[in-house]
Amino acid sequence: MRGFNSTIQRKKKRCLGCQKQEFIFSHGLCQNCAKIKSVKDSDEKEQGEEETESVAILKKDADILFSRVVRLRAADERGMLSCFICSTPVHYAAAQNMHYVHREDSSLRYHVKNCRPGCKKCNEYLDGNLKLYAEKLDAEEKDLSEWLYLEGRQRYKFSREELKIAIGDYSREIRLLLTKIKK
Numbered sequence: 001m002r003g004f005n006s007t008i009q010r011k012k013k014r015c016l017g018c019q020k021q022e023f024i025f026s027h028g029l030c031q032n033c034a035k036i037k038s039v040k041d042s043d044e045k046e047q048g049e050e051e052t053e054s055v056a057i058l059k060k061d062a063d064i065l066f067s068r069v070v071r072l073r074a075a076d077e078r079g080m081l082s083c084f085i086c087s088t089p090v091h092y093a094a095a096q097n098m099h100y101v102h103r104e105d106s107s108l109r110y111h112v113k114n115c116r117p118g119c120k121k122c123n124e125y126l127d128g129n130l131k132l133y134a135e136k137l138d139a140e141e142k143d144l145s146e147w148l149y150l151e152g153r154q155r156y157k158f159s160r161e162e163l164k165i166a167i168g169d170y171s172r173e174i175r176l177l178l179t180k181i182k183k
Contacts, residue, residue, distance in 0.1 A: 065171060074116075116133075
Protein backbone atom coordinates (compact mmCIF):
# COMPACT_ATOMS: atom_id res chain seq x y z
CA MET A 1 0.00 0.00 0.00
CA ARG A 2 1.25 3.44 -0.90
CA GLY A 3 0.20 6.82 0.36
CA PHE A 4 -1.08 9.44 -2.08
CA ASN A 5 1.66 10.58 -4.42
CA SER A 6 4.33 8.59 -2.51
CA THR A 7 6.98 6.19 -3.70
CA ILE A 8 7.39 4.64 -0.24
CA GLN A 9 5.68 1.30 0.14
CA ARG A 10 4.45 0.29 3.57
CA LYS A 11 4.87 -3.36 4.51
CA LYS A 12 2.51 -5.43 6.58
CA LYS A 13 4.12 -6.59 9.82
CA ARG A 14 2.89 -8.54 12.81
CA CYS A 15 1.18 -6.26 15.36
CA LEU A 16 2.60 -6.56 18.88
CA GLY A 17 -0.91 -6.21 20.33
CA CYS A 18 -3.22 -8.46 18.34
CA GLN A 19 -0.51 -10.48 16.50
CA LYS A 20 -2.30 -9.98 13.15
CA GLN A 21 -0.44 -9.23 9.94
CA GLU A 22 -1.34 -5.50 9.61
CA PHE A 23 0.12 -2.19 8.59
CA ILE A 24 2.00 -0.90 11.62
CA PHE A 25 0.70 2.42 12.93
CA SER A 26 2.70 3.28 16.06
CA HIS A 27 5.16 1.54 18.42
CA GLY A 28 4.77 -1.78 16.65
CA LEU A 29 0.96 -1.70 16.94
CA CYS A 30 -1.76 -1.61 14.33
CA GLN A 31 -4.07 1.41 14.27
CA ASN A 32 -6.78 -0.36 16.29
CA CYS A 33 -4.40 -1.58 19.04
CA ALA A 34 -2.71 1.84 19.20
CA LYS A 35 -6.10 3.50 19.85
CA ILE A 36 -6.94 0.99 22.58
CA LYS A 37 -3.56 1.52 24.26
CA SER A 38 -3.95 5.30 24.06
CA VAL A 39 -7.38 5.19 25.73
CA LYS A 40 -6.13 2.86 28.50
CA ASP A 41 -3.12 5.12 29.18
CA SER A 42 -5.26 8.25 29.39
CA ASP A 43 -7.77 6.49 31.71
CA GLU A 44 -4.97 5.43 34.06
CA LYS A 45 -3.52 8.95 34.05
CA GLU A 46 -6.91 10.53 34.82
CA GLN A 47 -7.56 8.03 37.61
CA GLY A 48 -4.22 8.89 39.26
CA GLU A 49 -4.96 12.62 39.01
CA GLU A 50 -8.49 12.10 40.36
CA GLU A 51 -7.20 10.54 43.58
CA THR A 52 -4.72 13.35 44.18
CA GLU A 53 -7.31 15.94 43.32
CA SER A 54 -9.92 14.26 45.50
CA VAL A 55 -7.77 14.57 48.62
CA ALA A 56 -7.18 18.24 47.88
CA ILE A 57 -10.88 18.87 47.30
CA LEU A 58 -11.81 16.94 50.44
CA LYS A 59 -9.28 18.99 52.44
CA LYS A 60 -10.79 22.24 51.17
CA ASP A 61 -14.29 21.06 52.05
CA ALA A 62 -13.18 19.92 55.51
CA ASP A 63 -11.37 23.26 56.06
CA ILE A 64 -14.51 25.24 55.24
CA LEU A 65 -16.72 23.12 57.49
CA PHE A 66 -14.22 23.01 60.39
CA SER A 67 -13.83 26.78 60.22
CA ARG A 68 -17.57 27.17 60.47
CA VAL A 69 -17.74 24.77 63.44
CA VAL A 70 -15.07 26.73 65.34
CA ARG A 71 -16.89 30.02 64.70
CA LEU A 72 -20.35 28.65 65.52
CA ARG A 73 -19.15 27.09 68.79
CA ALA A 74 -18.04 30.52 69.98
CA ALA A 75 -21.17 32.35 68.76
CA ASP A 76 -24.05 33.33 71.03
CA GLU A 77 -27.77 33.03 70.16
CA ARG A 78 -27.55 36.16 67.99
CA GLY A 79 -24.57 34.76 66.06
CA MET A 80 -22.09 37.17 67.63
CA LEU A 81 -18.67 36.21 69.01
CA SER A 82 -15.57 38.00 70.28
CA CYS A 83 -12.25 37.94 68.48
CA PHE A 84 -9.90 35.72 70.51
CA ILE A 85 -7.08 38.26 70.31
CA CYS A 86 -8.60 41.76 70.40
CA SER A 87 -12.10 40.92 71.77
CA THR A 88 -13.82 42.86 68.97
CA PRO A 89 -17.43 41.66 68.54
CA VAL A 90 -17.89 39.98 65.15
CA HIS A 91 -20.75 38.03 63.57
CA TYR A 92 -19.78 34.39 63.03
CA ALA A 93 -20.27 34.74 59.26
CA ALA A 94 -17.72 37.59 59.11
CA ALA A 95 -15.28 36.00 61.57
CA GLN A 96 -12.35 33.81 60.56
CA ASN A 97 -10.83 30.64 61.94
CA MET A 98 -7.34 31.46 63.23
CA HIS A 99 -4.68 28.74 63.53
CA TYR A 100 -1.84 29.18 66.02
CA VAL A 101 0.25 26.57 64.17
CA HIS A 102 -0.08 27.01 60.41
CA ARG A 103 -2.39 24.34 59.00
CA GLU A 104 -0.25 23.28 56.03
CA ASP A 105 0.96 19.65 56.43
CA SER A 106 0.28 19.88 60.15
CA SER A 107 -1.22 17.24 62.38
CA LEU A 108 -3.07 20.11 64.11
CA ARG A 109 -4.98 21.26 61.01
CA TYR A 110 -8.35 20.24 62.52
CA HIS A 111 -7.38 20.30 66.21
CA VAL A 112 -9.70 22.41 68.37
CA LYS A 113 -6.91 23.58 70.70
CA ASN A 114 -5.03 25.06 67.72
CA CYS A 115 -7.96 27.09 66.38
CA ARG A 116 -9.86 30.11 67.65
CA PRO A 117 -12.33 32.48 66.01
CA GLY A 118 -11.06 35.94 65.21
CA CYS A 119 -11.56 39.09 63.20
CA LYS A 120 -10.08 39.70 59.77
CA LYS A 121 -7.75 42.41 61.12
CA CYS A 122 -6.03 40.12 63.62
CA ASN A 123 -5.88 37.08 61.36
CA GLU A 124 -4.93 38.61 58.00
CA TYR A 125 -3.53 42.10 58.53
CA LEU A 126 -1.58 41.29 61.71
CA ASP A 127 -0.65 37.74 60.55
CA GLY A 128 -2.43 36.15 63.49
CA ASN A 129 -0.68 38.39 66.04
CA LEU A 130 1.11 35.25 67.26
CA LYS A 131 2.77 36.77 70.34
CA LEU A 132 -0.57 37.86 71.82
CA TYR A 133 -2.19 34.65 70.55
CA ALA A 134 0.40 32.60 72.50
CA GLU A 135 -0.15 34.65 75.67
CA LYS A 136 -3.92 34.14 75.50
CA LEU A 137 -3.52 30.40 74.83
CA ASP A 138 -1.18 30.03 77.81
CA ALA A 139 -3.65 31.94 80.00
CA GLU A 140 -6.31 29.35 79.06
CA GLU A 141 -4.07 26.34 79.62
CA LYS A 142 -0.50 26.33 80.94
CA ASP A 143 2.16 25.85 78.21
CA LEU A 144 -0.45 25.21 75.53
CA SER A 145 1.38 27.34 72.96
CA GLU A 146 4.61 25.37 73.50
CA TRP A 147 2.78 22.05 73.19
CA LEU A 148 1.06 23.23 69.99
CA TYR A 149 4.38 24.40 68.54
CA LEU A 150 6.08 21.06 69.22
CA GLU A 151 3.11 18.99 68.11
CA GLY A 152 2.66 21.06 64.96
CA ARG A 153 6.16 20.26 63.72
CA GLN A 154 5.08 16.69 63.04
CA ARG A 155 4.04 16.24 59.43
CA TYR A 156 0.77 14.45 58.78
CA LYS A 157 -0.97 13.31 55.64
CA PHE A 158 -4.74 12.95 55.90
CA SER A 159 -6.32 10.00 54.12
CA ARG A 160 -9.40 10.27 51.93
CA GLU A 161 -11.41 8.18 54.40
CA GLU A 162 -10.40 10.39 57.34
CA LEU A 163 -11.43 13.50 55.49
CA LYS A 164 -14.78 12.02 54.41
CA ILE A 165 -15.57 11.06 58.02
CA ALA A 166 -14.53 14.53 59.24
CA ILE A 167 -16.73 16.22 56.63
CA GLY A 168 -19.73 14.16 57.76
CA ASP A 169 -19.06 14.92 61.44
CA TYR A 170 -18.60 18.65 60.84
CA SER A 171 -21.76 18.84 58.72
CA ARG A 172 -23.84 17.24 61.48
CA GLU A 173 -22.35 19.51 64.13
CA ILE A 174 -23.02 22.62 62.02
CA ARG A 175 -26.69 21.66 61.69
CA LEU A 176 -26.93 21.28 65.48
CA LEU A 177 -25.11 24.54 66.20
CA LEU A 178 -27.26 26.51 63.76
CA THR A 179 -30.39 25.53 65.71
CA LYS A 180 -29.21 27.58 68.71
CA ILE A 181 -28.84 30.77 66.64
CA LYS A 182 -31.95 32.92 66.24
CA LYS A 183 -32.44 34.31 62.78
